[in-house]
Amino acid sequence: MMAASRRYRATLPTQEAQPVERRTPVRTQEPTVRRKAAGRRRRFAMIVVVPVLLMLGSVYLHTVAAGLDARANDLEVRLDRVREEGERLEVRVAELSGAGRIRERAAEKLGMHEPQSPALKVYGDKVEDGTNNGKPQKGGSPR
Secondary structure (H helix, E strand, C coil), rough: CCCCCCCEEEECCCCCCCCCCCCCHHHHHHHHHHHHHHHHHHHHHHHHHHHHHHHHHHHHHHHHHHHHHHHHHHHHHHHHHHHHHHHHHHHHHHHHHCHHHHHHHHHHHHCCCCCCCCCCCCCEECCCCCCCECCCCCCCCCC
8 A cells, every 4th residue: 555645845945844734625614614704794793783773773863853843843833823813813803793883883784773763663563572562461272
């Protein structure tokens, strides 16, 4: 049988030759390299990516909150304006529904007169209290 031959590598002519180091085959190296790379990626994610994502989320939430605050302030301003307008309209209604103004408009536009006025005449023999010309009715059948 033949003996396995050794290979030697000479670095410099003045140094003695050393045996060549055998590298581990690529197939046996892959799982450990993959594990190490996966560990590096996880560490990178934990150290860099997660804090960056948290920071961006915080910035986004603050932006949304600022927008909602601005919208709430605008709505409060609109609400104040509407309340002021409502108060002005209530004052206007009180002015327009005053008894003096209504009497004036009724006489002016519609030709109406005050009840004590001699220009009014009562037609018919029954008055509001159900009596005949102020006299109570006698007789009759109950309803």
